[in-house]
Amino acid sequence: MLEVRNLEVVYNDVILVLRGVSFSVPDGNIVALLGANGAGKTTVLRAISGLLGVHNGEVTKGEVTLNGDRIDDADAASIVKRGVVQVLEGRRIFAELSVDDNLRAGGYTNQNRESSDQAYERVMTLFPILGRRSKSTAGYLSGGEQQMLAIGRALMSDPKVLLLDEPSLGLAPRLVQQIRDIIVDINSHGTSVLLVEQNALMALGIADYGYIMETGKIVMDGESAKLAKDADVREFYLGLHGEGDERKSFKDVKHYKRKKRWLS
Amino acid sequence: MIVAQIAQLSTFEEIIQLTLQGLALGAVYALIALGFVIIYKATGVLNFAHGALMLVGVYVTFSLVAGQIPRVWPISGLGQLLPFPEWMSWWTGLHINVRFPISVLLAIVFVALLGMLIERTALRKLVGQPVFAVVLVTLGLELVISTMVQSFWNPLQKAMPTPFPVTASLRIGNLSIQWASVWAIIVMVVVVLGFFAFFKYSKYGVAMRATALDQEAAMAMGIKASTVFGLAWALGGAMAAIAGAMFIPARLAGFISFTTVRFSALNAFPAAILGGLDSPGGAVVGGLGIGVAQVLSTRYLNPVLADLPVSLPNFHLVFPYVLMLLVLLVRPYGLFGTEEVRRV
Ligand SMILES: Nc1ncnc2c1ncn2[C@@H]1O[C@H](COP(=O)(O)OP(=O)(O)O)[C@@H](O)[C@H]1O
Numbered sequence: 356m357l358e359v360r361n362l363e364v365v366y367n368d369v370i371l372v373l374r375g376v377s378f379s380v381p382d383g384n385i386v387a388l389l390g391a392n393g394a395g396k397t398t399v400l401r402a403i404s405g406l407l408g409v410h411n412g413e414v415t416k417g418e419v420t421l422n423g424d425r426i427d428d429a430d431a432a433s434i435v436k437r438g439v440v441q442v443l444e445g446r447r448i449f450a451e452l453s454v455d456d457n458l459r460a461g462g463y464t465n466q467n468r469e470s471s472d473q474a475y476e477r478v479m480t481l482f483p484i485l486g487r488r489s490k491s492t493a494g495y496l497s498g499g500e501q502q503m504l505a506i507g508r509a510l511m512s513d514p515k516v517l518l519l520d521e522p523s524l525g526l527a528p529r530l531v532q533q534i535r536d537i538i539v540d541i542n543s544h545g546t547s548v549l550l551v552e553q554n555a556l557m558a559l560g561i562a563d564y565g566y567i568m569e570t571g572k573i574v575m576d577g578e579s580a581k582l583a584k585d586a587d588v589r590e591f592y593l594g595l596h597g598e599g600d601e602r603k604s605f606k607d608v609k610h611y612k613r614k615k616r617w618l619s
Numbered sequence: 620m621i622v623a624q625i626a627q628l629s630t631f632e633e634i635i636q637l638t639l640q641g642l643a644l645g646a647v648y649a650l651i652a653l654g655f656v657i658i659y660k661a662t663g664v665l666n667f668a669h670g671a672l673m674l675v676g677v678y679v680t681f682s683l684v685a686g687q688i689p690r691v692w693p694i695s696g697l698g699q700l701l702p703f704p705e706w707m708s709w710w711t712g713l714h715i716n717v718r719f720p721i722s723v724l725l726a727i728v729f730v731a732l733l734g735m736l737i738e739r740t741a742l743r744k745l746v747g748q749p750v751f752a753v754v755l756v757t758l759g760l761e762l763v764i765s766t767m768v769q770s771f772w773n774p775l776q777k778a779m780p781t782p783f784p785v786t787a788s789l790r791i792g793n794l795s796i797q798w799a800s801v802w803a804i805i806v807m808v809v810v811v812l813g814f815f816a817f818f819k820y821s822k823y824g825v826a827m828r829a830t831a832l833d834q835e836a837a838m839a840m841g842i843k844a845s846t847v848f849g850l851a852w853a854l855g856g857a858m859a860a861i862a863g864a865m866f867i868p869a870r871l872a873g874f875i876s877f878t879t880v881r882f883s884a885l886n887a888f889p890a891a892i893l894g895g896l897d898s899p900g901g902a903v904v905g906g907l908g909i910g911v912a913q914v915l916s917t918r919y920l921n922p923v924l925a926d927l928p929v930s931l932p933n934f935h936l937v938f939p940y941v942l943m944l945l946v947l948l949v950r951p952y953g954l955f956g957t958e959e960v961r962r963v
């Protein structure tokens with residue numbers, strides 16, 4: 356189980372971005388972390404995967420534990436070795452390398468020949484397209500294929516916990532559907548998933564549990580089915596309006612506008 | 620010290636022969652330039668101290684082969700060389716064909732470690748700082764290292780034996796090329812092929828390329844930037860030392876002059892830049908090209924330019940830079956440099 360407790364993160368020594376975030380990702384679960392742009396979702400993932408340093412950020416309070424062991428003071432490489440790997444926002448594949456070399460980079464920490472061959476086979480089964488294009492330069496893949504490569508690359512380290520940062524971003528609905536199925540497939544083989552999304556509809560559709568963040572705090576959490584039914588969530592994150600919502604009070608409208616601005 | 624036997628050759632033969640000599644000189648440039656590009660590609664640092672690493676390689680090789688070590692402390696104005704101690708006499712008694720390659724191997728290790736040390740102490744903290752600041756630091760390092768070499772080993776010319784007598788040449792028809800040059804070319808080819816195989820096929824090669832393209836994404840895969848940086852500097856240092864070791868017999872005939880070594884090494888920078896700063900292949904082509912151009916211009920351009928009203932008798936010394944500027948006018952990223960691969 357991956358646990359984040361009372362996490363506080365500061366960038367450049369002054370910008371307080373996370374203000375006491377707590378949540379957990381139980382083994383074998385898919386947990387959704389939702390919230391508008393700038394809420395601090397990516398920062399949470401960086402704090403877990405040890406990548407805050409690259410951005411001059413620092414955990415100033417709280418802790419991250421994996422099966423009870425603290426990992427918030429570990430470096431990125433040892434966190435990957437412990438089985439927690441992050442797929443960065445915007446795919447970030449190595450554009451000039453071949454598809455295969457991208458996958459080999461992903462398997463860097465996988466010392467054991469046998470298990471890295473297994474991981475490779477698994478990626479090939481999940482993403483047959485990557486096998487067909489194994490020698491192509493990754494930068495020339497389509498957006499959807501690049502996202503598959505980014506996920507496949509992360510799977511090469513044979514992770515126990517996969518951190519996904521907005522995998523559906525910029526993809527056509529059909530591809531979002533495909534990525535969604537892939538996440539479910541990966542999870543069904545025992546990998547826990549922490550899914551960060553702005554596409555709340557997709558995320559809540561497959562998650563066991565969801566958390567909603569606003570300006571550095573968790574403001575709501577619950578089983579995803581329940582969250583999906585919640586009127587506020589429906590309105591602000593799913594863009595759906597229930598019946599009888601037509602006559603809003605002025606206060607509600609203002610509130611809505613405020614939220615809307617964060618969404619933009 | 621270009622020893623050319625260009626007695627009764629036709630112009631064509633002469634060009635071939637000079638080209639071969641140029642390739643030997645270019646092999647030296649190519650290896651320095653390749654190390655420079657590896658460091659730039661993997662760490663983003665333009666290491667203007669790279670020539671100084673070759674300088675260190677040359678002097679360490681000299682010390683080991685000749686059995687003379689600089690007195691490090693107390694250091695006097697003019698660096699003093701002490702002979703190896705008595706119990707090392709077996710070493711200086713070894714045949715030069717054994718002593719030379721072992722010395723070179725040790726020099727390679729020494730300079731590789733020096734490179735890693737420089738990265739760890741002087742440059743690691745500068746990651747993310749403006750390019751300009753980093754360039755100033757490496758320029759400063761060039762001065763510091765060169766000055767230290769000069770004061771440890773003193774500026775006087777040194778002589779050392781090499782396995783390649785000046786007169787030992789390979790003859791093909793009318794052509795003759797010194798064995799030292801032949802070896803320089805062979806060693807360069809082997810090192811370059813070895814490096815490319817490593818870069819392309821080994822796990823660490825993939826890690827280096829990945830880090831060069833996107834450091835954060837590489838870190839997210841568990842690739843340690845510190846490992847990659849250290850490796851790049853070690854490889855760069857090793858190549859500079861190999862270049863130095865080839866330079867001694869192939870271009871200096873065993874006579875080491877501080878100024879010649881220092882300024883020859885600088886020619887690797889135009890080589891790297893005209894090849895394309897981020898292209899290892901370009902560094903090799905650029906190095907070879909500049910070596911050949913320099914030797915040919917010494918023979919054919921210098922006499923012409925020396926007769927001009929404004930005489931330019933040593934034009935070959937600046938020719939690498941002229942070539943670099945010409946190439947950059949046409950191709951601003953160098954011959955093989957890439958802007959960026961983007962999805963179209
Ligand atoms: N490297 C950084 N330096 C300073 N502030 C940052 C940095 N990265 C993100 N932030 C700020 O932290 C807040 C949260 O950002 P982020 O974690 O990227 O949110 P999200 O992923 O939810 O969009 C934003 O206000 C953003 O401007």
Ligand SMILES: [Mg+2]
Binds near residue numbers: 398
């Ligand atoms: Mg984000």
